[in-house]
Amino acid sequence: MVGIAQDGVDAIPAVFDQFPRDFDAAVIVVLDPGIGDAMRVLALVRQSARMRVVHAVESLPLETGSIFALPTPQATRVQRLQLRIGPSASNWLDDLLASVSIEFNWRAVGVLLGQRFEGREALKILETSGGRVLFPSVRTPAGTCPHRELGRRVVALVERLRNRERLGVRAVKPSVP
Numbered sequence: 001m002v003g004i005a006q007d008g009v010d011a012i013p014a015v016f017d018q019f020p021r022d023f024d025a026a027v028i029v030v031l032d033p034g035i036g037d038a039m040r041v042l043a044l045v046r047q048s049a050r051m052r053v054v055h056a057v058e059s060l061p062l063e064t065g066s067i068f069a070l071p072t073p074q075a076t077r078v079q080r081l082q083l084r085i086g087p088s089a090s091n092w093l094d095d096l097l098a099s100v101s102i103e104f105n106w107r108a109v110g111v112l113l114g115q116r117f118e119g120r121e122a123l124k125i126l127e128t129s130g131g132r133v134l135f136p137s138v139r140t141p142a143g144t145c146p147h148r149e150l151g152r153r154v155v156a157l158v159e160r161l162r163n164r165e166r167l168g169v170r171a172v173k174p175s176v177p
Contacts, residue, residue, distance in 0.1 A: 001100060001110050003123070005032040008114025009041055011147035015113060016048040016067075018151025023051055025109075025158045026062040028078075028100070029069045030093065032117050038071045045069065058085045078103045093118070097125040106130035107161050111154055113147070132157060 004012065019027065029045060031038050045067065046053045053067040054060070056076065060083045062068065068083065070076055074092060077084045077099035084099075100108050108131030110123045123133045134153055 001028045001030060001097070001108070001126075003030045003032065003110065003112050003114075003117045004035065004041060004045075005112075005114025005117035006035050007116050008112070009035070009044065011113045011150075012041070012044045013048040014147035015111070015151040015154070016045055017050070018148060018155055019049060019051055019067075020155065021050040022065055023155070023158070024064050024162050026064055027051065027067045028056070028062075028083075028096075029067055030096070031071060032114070033072075034116070034118065042069045042071055056083050056085065058083065093122045094125065097122050101125055101129035101131060104131065108132070109134065109154060109157055109161070111135075111150065 002015070029042070031041060035041055042053075049067055051065055051067050053069060056068045056070045060068065062078065062081050062083065074085050076086075076092065076096045078096070079099060081103070097110070106129065108126045108129065110126045110131065110133040112123060112133070112135050126133055134150060134157070
């Protein structure tokens with residue numbers, strides 16, 4: 001899942017260009033409600049991505065190699081590898097992240113583009129289920145684009161998670177005494 005805030009729009013080309021056409025993951029793009037022109041932002045995602053970009057609609061199956069765009073805050077959840085979309089709700093992002101955590105648990109990856117994303121705290125829901133949340137690094141080598149590096153980190157992480165899954169390894173959360 002990629003959350004995009006207004007101050008993260010400039011990072012879109014650098015991040016989405018790193019995802020290969022045959023990316024072994026489905027990507028859900030969520031726009032911050034404070035984002036200006038949502039359709040312009042999604043057009044930039046479409047121009048930058050090598051993957052197929054589709055508008056998220058009810059009962060759409062989540063397929064690898066595809067980006068599913070949610071242009072407006074909607075009551076969306078993932079259930080049995082399909083998108084379920086209902087009427088708008090105030091806690092829409094929490095509901096979406098909770099359903100992604102339940103469906104994918106340790107295989108869930110959240111990426112945040114922009115510091116002012118409304119759901120920044122909600123992303124912790126993914127971490128509680130063993131998933132990962134990635135942010136652009138403030139410490140990148142000179143001459144390296146932090147957003148391009150973030151895209152590479154996402155691709156590498158998804159590949160590591162897929163290899164773990166193929167080997168039958170399951171993440172176990174440590175018990176707290």
